[in-house]
Amino acid sequence: MDMQRIPAREGNYNLRNYDETRATFKWEDAHKYFSWDKTGKVNIAYEAIDRHAENPSTKDKVALLYSAPGREESLTFGEISAESNKFANVLRKYGVHKGDRIFLFMPRSPEFYISLFGILKTGAIAGPLFEAFMEQAVRDRLEDSEAKMLITTPDLLERVPQEELPTLEKIILVGNQEIESSKYIDFYNEMEAASSSFEIEWMDLEDGMLIHYTSGSTGKPKGVYHVHYAMIQHYVTGEWVLDLKEDDVYWCTADPGWVTGTSYGVFAPWLHGVTNVIRGGRFTPEDWYDTLEKHSVSVWYTAPTALRMLVSAGEDLVKTYDFSSLRHLLSVGEPLNPEVITWGLKAFDLRIHDTWWMTETGAQLIVNLPSEEVRPGSMGKPIPGIEATIVDNEGNEIPPNQMGNLAIRAGWPSMMRGVWNNPSKFESYFINGWYVSGDSAYRDEDGYFWFQGRLDDVINTSGERVGPFEVESKLIEHPAVAEAGVIGKPDPQRGEIIKAFITLNPGFVESSELLEDIRQFVKTELAAHAAPREIEVKDSIPKTRSGKIMRRLLKSWELGLPTGDMSTLEV
Numbered sequence: 001m002d003m004q005r006i007p008a009r010e011g012n013y014n015l016r017n018y019d020e021t022r023a024t025f026k027w028e029d030a031h032k033y034f035s036w037d038k039t040g041k042v043n044i045a046y047e048a049i050d051r052h053a054e055n056p057s058t059k060d061k062v063a064l065l066y067s068a069p070g071r072e073e074s075l076t077f078g079e080i081s082a083e084s085n086k087f088a089n090v091l092r093k094y095g096v097h098k099g100d101r102i103f104l105f106m107p108r109s110p111e112f113y114i115s116l117f118g119i120l121k122t123g124a125i126a127g128p129l130f131e132a133f134m135e136q137a138v139r140d141r142l143e144d145s146e147a148k149m150l151i152t153t154p155d156l157l158e159r160v161p162q163e164e165l166p167t168l169e170k171i172i173l174v175g176n177q178e179i180e181s182s183k184y185i186d187f188y189n190e191m192e193a194a195s196s197s198f199e200i201e202w203m204d205l206e207d208g209m210l211i212h213y214t215s216g217s218t219g220k221p222k223g224v225y226h227v228h229y230a231m232i233q234h235y236v237t238g239e240w241v242l243d244l245k246e247d248d249v250y251w252c253t254a255d256p257g258w259v260t261g262t263s264y265g266v267f268a269p270w271l272h273g274v275t276n277v278i279r280g281g282r283f284t285p286e287d288w289y290d291t292l293e294k295h296s297v298s299v300w301y302t303a304p305t306a307l308r309m310l311v312s313a314g315e316d317l318v319k320t321y322d323f324s325s326l327r328h329l330l331s332v333g334e335p336l337n338p339e340v341i342t343w344g345l346k347a348f349d350l351r352i353h354d355t356w357w358m359t360e361t362g363a364q365l366i367v368n369l370p371s372e373e374v375r376p377g378s379m380g381k382p383i384p385g386i387e388a389t390i391v392d393n394e395g396n397e398i399p400p401n402q403m404g405n406l407a408i409r410a411g412w413p414s415m416m417r418g419v420w421n422n423p424s425k426f427e428s429y430f431i432n433g434w435y436v437s438g439d440s441a442y443r444d445e446d447g448y449f450w451f452q453g454r455l456d457d458v459i460n461t462s463g464e465r466v467g468p469f470e471v472e473s474k475l476i477e478h479p480a481v482a483e484a485g486v487i488g489k490p491d492p493q494r495g496e497i498i499k500a501f502i503t504l505n506p507g508f509v510e511s512s513e514l515l516e517d518i519r520q521f522v523k524t525e526l527a528a529h530a531a532p533r534e535i536e537v538k539d540s541i542p543k544t545r546s547g548k549i550m551r552r553l554l555k556s557w558e559l560g561l562p563t564g565d566m567s568t569l570e571v
């Protein structure tokens with residue numbers, strides 16, 4: 001065991017004395033980094049962008065280094081500040097005010113980031129949507145949040161069921177197209193005409209900032225609601241965990257449709273005034289290595305599935321690039337296999353630092369710090385300011401080395417402040433003052449946490465969180481499908497893949513064409529990442545007497561495990 005521990009190297013890390021900081025740190029200590037310490041009012045757009053734009057020494061510093069197939073661009077803090085002011089003016093002109101929900105549905109592009117900050121400057125709540133979402137996924141989210149406006153591209157417009165969204169007043173289209181409806185606003189025309197000065201909306205610390213929809217094991221996706229105060233944790237973890245320094249070139253590979261892509265793809269780096277690389281387009285190992293090399297990336301935050309793909313691409317490929325600028329590597333979203341850490345040591349001569357958190361937690365909570373020993377397979381230890389433990393089903397703490405539910409003492413700055421439209425769901429996360437994560441884990445005697453799995457049926461495929469209920473609901477809309485049960489099936493590269501068990505309606509006969517048609521149906525209506533990679537036809541789907549699909553049993557069948565107590569199975 002000890003052999004596998006990887007000590008920290010010598011280094012000028014931002015957080016060097018974990019134990020001492022842990023003993024003394026209070027969140028209030030970090031208020032001094034922000035202008036609201038004096039004014040009591042806040043806007044994350046000011047702290048992340050305008051503050052650096054007002055400062056003559058950082059105004060012309062590159063904030064955004066964008067590259068995608070066919071487009072390379074860079075924007076300074078001054079430029080993002082001015083452009084997002086323009087966009088905020090456009091939004092105001094069309095009646096956007098504090099608290100309105102304004103959604104973004106487009107690929108990663110400079111316009112995305114300009115729009116996001118424009119929204120935040122008006123005091124509205126931003127809702128980023130993953131660009132791969134299809135009609136049903138888009139509808140669910142815009143409907144539930146009662147979105148007032150959407151910013152999207154002409155290409156994605158066909159996935160927006162406008163007639164079914166009565167609260168959606170306007171759609172801002174980014175791209176050249178003929179404007180045919182009074183509902184559409186042309187992004188570029190409006191930006192040209194807009195003023196680049198804007199009176200930012202000063203918010204209270206607890207005012208709404210962002211909604212990220214995420215999946216649970218039951219029901220539709222839920223709108224996880226975050227407030228401006230979360231920035232304090234984005235900032236502090238940017239300092240301690242990402243170890244950001246002024247001259248860093250930082251790259252987070254996550255899409256801003258997911259929480260990592262906002263908390264750590266936007267806020268943490270820019271709160272620190274660091275140059276942020278954004279890469280559009282799809283994943284290939286060559287493109288990613290090119291990006292690291294071309295921009296001399298120094299801090300890189302990515303995910304286990306991507307790392308495993310790099311491992312498969314082989315060590316020879318790594319050797320053809322120059323990664324001498326890279327000094328700090330991090331991972332999030334899924335269990336990070338020790339073998340990948342071992343590979344990282346060989347390929348980059350660097351440790352990979354796993355971090356654990358969730359959409360609901362808003363920022364990192366349990367991490368491997370650069371100055372601490374890494375125990376491969378462990379998610380690390382809680383950051384200063386965070387109390388983490390393992391609880392039983394009643395919310396009682398349990399001793400080290402016993403598996404239970406990973407829980408965090410409620411009330412940290414970036415914790416979600418609600419589930420949109422669903423207060424009872426929000427309340428259901430908390431017991432005895434603990435936020436209960438739904439992840440099973442244990443803690444060793446030294447305070448390192450070890451992830452074991454999910455306690456519910458939520459699927460984690462390539463780091464993307466998928467609710468089985470949503471997939472099942474979509475499957476049974478297909479004319480051939482009578483019933484469906486969906487599980488995550490372990491997969492060496494993607495962590496899990498989605499597997500569906502279905503029964504067919506009378507008159508339909510199993511064939512590979514039919515199964516492919518069903519798969520495509522989910523893909524085109526919900527999202528590509530939610531489409532089952534495997535579909536198996538059964539004579540019946542096991543259900544409890546109350547009609548609940550027994551996904552656990554399906555999983556046991558799949559894995560060839562003992563099926564345990566089946567007393568509630570419908571006969």
Ligand code: PRX
Nearest residue numbers: 332333334335355356357358359439451465
């Ligand atoms: O099961 C845990 C897994 O991802 C879930 C949260 O997913 P999401 O809300 O989409 O947020 C992902 C990124 C913040 C968790 O409940 N997860 C996240 N990080 C890790 C992890 N599983 C194992 N190790 C991790 N480091």
